[in-house]
Amino acid sequence: MKKGQVSPVFKYVFGLIVGALFLLFFFGFAMQYKNTASSVEVRQIVYGFDDDLTAFSVTGDSSWEKRFPYSVSITFDNGQIISGDFAKSTSHIVFAPIEVSGNLMYIWTKRWSSPFDVDNLYYITGGKERYFLVFDDDSMSFVSELVSDYDGVPDSFSASSVLLTALADSSQISTLAGDALSYNKVKFVFFSEDSESILTAKINIENKFSNAESLIVLPSEDYENGIVTFPDGEQAVYFGKPLLLGAIFAEDSASYRYGFDSALHKFNLVSQVYQGKASFLNGRTGGVCANEYSGIYSTLTSLESTTIPDSLNEIASYVETIDNIDDQNKALGGECPEVF
Amino acid sequence: MIELIMVLVVLSIVIGLGMLFFFKANIGSIQEKAEDVCDLSSSVLLSSALAMPEMQCSFNTHTKDCVDTIKLLEFKDFSSSRDYSYHFSSNCRQRVSFQVIYPEPSASGECTDTTYPDNCNTWTIYTPSDFSSDFALYSTPASLYYPLEDEYRVGRLIVEVEM
Numbered sequence: 001m002k003k004g005q006v007s008p009v010f011k012y013v014f015g016l017i018v019g020a021l022f023l024l025f026f027f028g029f030a031m032q033y034k035n036t037a038s039s040v041e042v043r044q045i046v047y048g049f050d051d052d053l054t055a056f057s058v059t060g061d062s063s064w065e066k067r068f069p070y071s072v073s074i075t076f077d078n079g080q081i082i083s084g085d086f087a088k089s090t091s092h093i094v095f096a097p098i099e100v101s102g103n104l105m106y107i108w109t110k111r112w113s114s115p116f117d118v119d120n121l122y123y124i125t126g127g128k129e130r131y132f133l134v135f136d137d138d139s140m141s142f143v144s145e146l147v148s149d150y151d152g153v154p155d156s157f158s159a160s161s162v163l164l165t166a167l168a169d170s171s172q173i174s175t176l177a178g179d180a181l182s183y184n185k186v187k188f189v190f191f192s193e194d195s196e197s198i199l200t201a202k203i204n205i206e207n208k209f210s211n212a213e214s215l216i217v218l219p220s221e222d223y224e225n226g227i228v229t230f231p232d233g234e235q236a237v238y239f240g241k242p243l244l245l246g247a248i249f250a251e252d253s254a255s256y257r258y259g260f261d262s263a264l265h266k267f268n269l270v271s272q273v274y275q276g277k278a279s280f281l282n283g284r285t286g287g288v289c290a291n292e293y294s295g296i297y298s299t300l301t302s303l304e305s306t307t308i309p310d311s312l313n314e315i316a317s318y319v320e321t322i323d324n325i326d327d328q329n330k331a332l333g334g335e336c337p338e339v340f
Numbered sequence: 341m342i343e344l345i346m347v348l349v350v351l352s353i354v355i356g357l358g359m360l361f362f363f364k365a366n367i368g369s370i371q372e373k374a375e376d377v378c379d380l381s382s383s384v385l386l387s388s389a390l391a392m393p394e395m396q397c398s399f400n401t402h403t404k405d406c407v408d409t410i411k412l413l414e415f416k417d418f419s420s421s422r423d424y425s426y427h428f429s430s431n432c433r434q435r436v437s438f439q440v441i442y443p444e445p446s447a448s449g450e451c452t453d454t455t456y457p458d459n460c461n462t463w464t465i466y467t468p469s470d471f472s473s474d475f476a477l478y479s480t481p482a483s484l485y486y487p488l489e490d491e492y493r494v495g496r497l498i499v500e501v502e503m
């Protein structure tokens with residue numbers, strides 16, 4: 001080999017190293033690009049989903065299907081919408097399984113009022129949950145209303161009513177178990193005070209279902225308010241049908257409580273607007289309706305600091321206060337405009 | 341050997357330039373997507389803000405398609421709080437306000453307890469801090485209700501999106 005000439009072996013080794021470096025560089029670049037693209041994609045999903053919820057807040061009651069071009073997984077966790085590695089805080093109050101996946105999601109919204117409109121509550125399912133609303137003679141008409149075609153739970157939420165006595169019959173339970181085979185989770189919601197029958201039904205359910213859990217609703221006389229006992233034994237109150245539906249569709253007691261607290265917080269915010277309006281109207285109307293306006297103002301202020309009731313009696317008194325301000329407001333009119 | 345190194349250098353420069361163009365185009369496309377998301381959420385806000393219980397008219401708890409101007413007066417006192425920042429400015433920075441158009445008020449300016457109802461024409465509901473003067477404007481007509489006068493005036497909801 002002459003002086004200044006490079007050995008062919010060295011050339012091959014050099015070429016191999018440079019080639020490997022190029023390959024490594026392009027591989028790293030491709031991975032980086034893939035990560036960026038997927039990061040952009042999850043942001044689009046999350047922002048788009050939150051926008052959809054906002055768009056439907058204009059209606060008091062509506063349901064719709066959200067289709068994705070591919071299967072996605074969205075987690076709803078304490079005021080956050082999460083997909084992949086991206087989380088976005090949302091002001092919407094959502095009751096849903098902790099994780100909803102698939103390329104089709106069903107969303108339903110109902111406006112919660114107490115007595116004035118407060119906010120929309122959202123219920124979401126991926127269609128992998130089955131709900132059986134169990135009724136007895138007393139609760140039959142309320143449960144029929146809950147599953148009715150008009151104003152009831154949309155079909156996409158797979159909710160149907162079952163007579164409590166049917167759960168004492170093993171052949172009927174087997175039929176239900178067959179019906180629920182394709183679902184990941186089954187929830188039985190008992191609307192009954194017959195604890196003995198509920199206990200028998202729960203034992204039968206445990207024998208036939210591996211993925212079932214039970215909620216027990218102890219309602220007030222008109223079913224509008226009450227207490228829900230969750231599968232973990234935790235109890236929580238509800239005011240109005242939208243919050244009861246929240247308890248049914250929430251993942252567990254903790255996520256219901258988060259939604260409930262958010263709803264009450266929103267109630268306080270809207271209440272502040274009405275307190276301000278009552279006080280403003282009082283000033284501008286020259287005290288003609290001072291009693292009514294200051295009555296509404298002070299009741300709204302006191303509701304803000306009231307501890308949340310946890311027994312049916314306390315709920316009744318809380319609801320009475322709400323009814324009172326509603327009556328006070330309805331008494332206004334003419335030269336004294338109503339507050340809400 | 342020198343030829344080999346020269347080839348490598350030229351190849352690296354070509355690849356480098358290619359990457360530069362690619363990244364520029366890619367960043368441009370991501371920015372475009374972000375702008376689309378922003379456009380969409382501004383349009384959504386335009387339609388949804390009018391139905392917010394904090395602003396919408398209600399008559400004995402029954403809502404109507406109008407905006408209560410006294411509620412606007414009270415709401416704007418705390419609408420810039422953290423509770424509403426997710427609602428008004430979570431996807432992009434935007435200023436939200438209402439303006440009376442007809443009948444034309446005798447004076448313009450921000451409505452307050454003292455200037456309301458006839459000596460003002462604007463209710464600024466939400467302004468992000470250090471809002472830039474470079475923005476895109478979206479607006480929609482709104483029916484503004486004056487409870488004390490029991491009358492409706494023509495107004496508009498304005499959403500200004502920072503560019």
